[in-house]
Amino acid sequence: MQPDERTMARLKAGCICKGVKLIRLIEAIENGAASFDEVAAATGIGDGPCQGKRCGEKVAALLEQYAGRRNG
Ligand code: FES
Structure with a gap:
């Protein structure tokens, strides 16, 4: 991930319901x-009013992105 992407991820919402920034989700995956359950356990996302509908999509996209890097 490029440095400017990380900077943007500090500003962007990861889980809107719980007020968790995108960078926290990325860091959980990097760690x-x-x-989704493991990211949720690490960051506290997923049990807001949407029950993970919105942040679940973001986590799925990040996991796909990072899975390629881990295996490659
Ligand atoms: S956006 Fe994460 S629980 Fe709704």
Whole structure:
């Protein structure tokens, strides 16, 4: 991930319901979280009013992005 992407991720919402920034989700995945439940456990996302509908999509996209890097 490029430095400017990290900077943007500090500003962007990761989980709107719980007020968690995108960078927190990325850091959780970088620290080994490999599923939505593991990212949720590490960051406290997923149990807001939307029940993970919105942040779940973001986590799925990040996991896909990072899975390629881990395996490559
Ligand atoms: S956006 Fe994460 S629980 Fe709603």
